[in-house]
Amino acid sequence: MGRAKTIDEVQLFQETEKLILESGYAGFHFKALSERLGVARSTIYNYYPKKEELITAFMVHLLKQVVTKMDRLSEKEDPVRSMIELWGNYANIHQMMQVMPYIDKKASAKVEESVKEMFRMLQEMKVKIKIILTAEQEKGEVRTDVHMDTLVGLVMAAVQIPMHHASQEDWVKEVYLLINDGLKG
Amino acid sequence: MGRAKTIDEVQLFQETEKLILESGYAGFHFKALSERLGVARSTIYNYYPKKEELITAFMVHLLKQVVTKMDRLSEKEDPVRSMIELWGNYANIHQMMQVMPYIDKKASAKVEESVKEMFRMLQEMKVKIKIILTAEQEKGEVRTDVHMDTLVGLVMAAVQIPMHHASQEDWVKEVYLLINDGLKG
Numbered sequence: 001m002g003r004a005k006t007i008d009e010v011q012l013f014q015e016t017e018k019l020i021l022e023s024g025y026a027g028f029h030f031k032a033l034s035e036r037l038g039v040a041r042s043t044i045y046n047y048y049p050k051k052e053e054l055i056t057a058f059m060v061h062l063l064k065q066v067v068t069k070m071d072r073l074s075e076k077e078d079p080v081r082s083m084i085e086l087w088g089n090y091a092n093i094h095q096m097m098q099v100m101p102y103i104d105k106k107a108s109a110k111v112e113e114s115v116k117e118m119f120r121m122l123q124e125m126k127v128k129i130k131i132i133l134t135a136e137q138e139k140g141e142v143r144t145d146v147h148m149d150t151l152v153g154l155v156m157a158a159v160q161i162p163m164h165h166a167s168q169e170d171w172v173k174e175v176y177l178l179i180n181d182g183l184k185g
Numbered sequence: 186m187g188r189a190k191t192i193d194e195v196q197l198f199q200e201t202e203k204l205i206l207e208s209g210y211a212g213f214h215f216k217a218l219s220e221r222l223g224v225a226r227s228t229i230y231n232y233y234p235k236k237e238e239l240i241t242a243f244m245v246h247l248l249k250q251v252v253t254k255m256d257r258l259s260e261k262e263d264p265v266r267s268m269i270e271l272w273g274n275y276a277n278i279h280q281m282m283q284v285m286p287y288i289d290k291k292a293s294a295k296v297e298e299s300v301k302e303m304f305r306m307l308q309e310m311k312v313k314i315k316i317i318l319t320a321e322q323e324k325g326e327v328r329t330d331v332h333m334d335t336l337v338g339l340v341m342a343a344v345q346i347p348m349h350h351a352s353q354e355d356w357v358k359e360v361y362l363l364i365n366d367g368l369k370g
Contacts, residue, residue: 150346
């Protein structure tokens with residue numbers, strides 16, 4: 001018998017996220033993670049020698065998902081609403097990002113690479129938001145009296161609005177009202 | 186002759202800010218700072234044994250200034266606009282905050298205390314925004330169909346909108362348009 005010697009990456013990422021959201025960075029240790037996964041701690045180390053590597057690899061994974069899903073937004077009837085819905089679906093990214101301040105960005109070359117990749121993903125998000133808002137301007141749905149960078153900045157900043165009191169559905173509804181009325185003018 | 190053995194805290198904070206904004210956290214060393222101030226490195230160490238202590242003490246200092254200035258906002262004709270102006274005046278806080286991820290929060294007990302104090306200040310800012318927005322709701326200037334926490338979240342998030350392309354004056358004008366139209370509905 002004995003414990004499994006391999007890990008499914010999807011499951012590893014899922015438990016990483018759950019553990020961080022429940023216990024914060026302080027409570028995030030490979031010991032707790034290995035117990036949840038039913039594997040030996042050494043098995044996790046085989047994949048990720050440092051916890052910083054695991055966390056940042058997971059962040060890159062999440063951001064890539066969002067960036068990929070943004071491609072379909074322009075086909076939607078109300079791309080701005082769909083974008084806020086996407087932010088709502090990935091509210092965990094915002095919560096995970098709050099762990100970033102505690103992570104040693106120079107823990108290893110892999111961590112440094114992941115952090116760079118995270119910034120690249122955030123840049124790509126901005127480019128895609130810009131494309132969407134420009135198309136909406138052409139349809140007369142978004143104001144043109146404010147610089148595009150500021151409009152993009154508002155949409156990006158919307159992710160920071162906390163979801164504490166609200167269900168995801170209410171959050172989307174409320175944040176959409178605020179952002180859309182701001183963007184329309 | 187020889188170099189000064191005491192430092193004026195205002196000047197120390199000013200040079201700290203300039204050095205960080207110019208060189209980032211990577212380029213922030215007591216060596217560079219002491220050269221700018223014309224004092225021996227050891228003189229700075231007498232006040233702040235670690236650079237993390239100096240940076241976080243400076244952040245607390247900045248946040249306290251903002252929180253204090255928020256008290257006068259309710260007397261203004263358009264408190265929302267005055268609040269965005271205040272955010273514009275302290276845009277450096279946002280830039281400084283971006284250094285926070287690189288700071289070891291457990292570098293010393295003093296750093297830990299300053300970080301806690303920063304969170305207390307941010308909480309106090311939220312309370313003050315809530316008071317202002319509630320008064321504006323009573324005047325019919327702010328919508329009531331969105332939960333107060335979400336309205337406060339939007340105003341807090343506005344600080345995150347980058348100022349890159351714009352002068353401070355343009356940033357205030359544009360961000361005010363977006364936030365105010367969102368808040369009014």
